[in-house]
Amino acid sequence: MEELVTENPELYRNFTRTDRDIFSEIVERVKPCIQKKCTFWREPLTPGLRVATTLCFLATGDSYKSLQYAFRVAHNTISYIVPETCRAIVAVCRDEELQVPQTPEAWKQVAHGFEERWDFPHATGAIDGKHIRLRNPPLGGMHYYNYKKFFSMILLAIVDSSYKFLNVDVVAIGSKSDGGVFAQTCLCEMLAKQEATLPQPEALPDATNGVPVDYFLLGDDAFPLRNYLMKPCPKRGLSKEKIYCTTTD
Structure with a gap:
C-alpha cells in the first residue's frame, strides 16, 4: 500500500476507491471499533490493514481467497475482518453520510x-x-x-x-x-x-x-x-x- 500510494496514486485510488487522506480519515474514525489488543501469542492485524482489505473487497468484489494473496492474510480471517469493518464504518458514518433531506x-x-x-x-x-x-x-x-x-x-x-x-x-x-x-x-x-x-x-x-x-x-x-x-x-x-x-x- 505504501509503495502504491507513493509510486502511482491513481492506481491506489482505483485499488481502494479513496485517496490517501480519505483512507487515513476512515482508519482513524473506525479504529476504536476494530482495534484489537495484543496478546502473548501474537500481535493483531492493524486497523489500516483491516480497512484496506475491506475497501478492496467492496471495490473489486474479489473472493476472500483471492484477497489473501494480496494482503497476506488467511481467507478465513478475512471472512471475519470484512463484516466487522463494514459494521464499524456504518456505525461511525451512517448518520453523517446517509441523510435524506428533511426540509x-x-x-x-x-x-x-x-x-x-x-x-x-x-x-x-x-x-x-x-x-x-x-x-x-x-x-x-x-x-x-x-x-x-x-x-x-x-x-x-x-x-x-x-x-x-x-x-x-x-x-x-x-x-x-x-x-x-x-x-x-x-x-x-x-x-x-x-x-x-x-x-x-x-x-x-x-x-x-x-x-x-x-x-x-x-x-x-x-x-x-x-x-x-x-x-x-x-x-x-x-x-x-x-x-x-x-x-x-
Whole structure:
C-alpha cells in the first residue's frame, strides 16, 4: 500500500476507491471499533490493514481467497475482518453520510445541484436498484432468483447530482422489481402522502407560461410515473415515426 500510494496514486485510488487522506480519515474514525489488543501469542492485524482489505473487497468484489494473496492474510480471517469493518464504518458514518433531506430548503439544494451540473431542474435525486449477488439462503426457494438468472438481494439507492447517497435500502429479495421495492419503502409512502417535505411546485427556470411544476425523483422505466417520480417515455407500442418524434422532442 505504501509503495502504491507513493509510486502511482491513481492506481491506489482505483485499488481502494479513496485517496490517501480519505483512507487515513476512515482508519482513524473506525479504529476504536476494530482495534484489537495484543496478546502473548501474537500481535493483531492493524486497523489500516483491516480497512484496506475491506475497501478492496467492496471495490473489486474479489473472493476472500483471492484477497489473501494480496494482503497476506488467511481467507478465513478475512471472512471475519470484512463484516466487522463494514459494521464499524456504518456505525461511525451512517448518520453523517446517509441523510435524506428533511426540509424544503435541503431538497432545493439537491435540486440546484442537478440543475447546475446536469441541466435538469426540479430533480431531487436519482433512484435505481442494484442486484447484489449472493448464495441462495436455506429455504430460500426461488424468492431470491432474479430476472438476470442469479440469486440476489436488491440495493435500492437514491443519489444526488454528485453521486452521493441520500438513501439506501437493502432488504428486498431479488425476484422483486425496483418499482415494487420502492413502493414498500417509508420514503415512497411519505412522498405519496406529501409528507416528505418536498418544496412546493414552482415554475421551471426561464418558463414563459409560469405553470408550477412538482419537484421529483428521477428513475428508469422500472418505476411508475408519479408527480414525485419522473421516468423516460417507455416507447412501447409506438411506431418508428412516433419513436423518432419522441426522441427528437
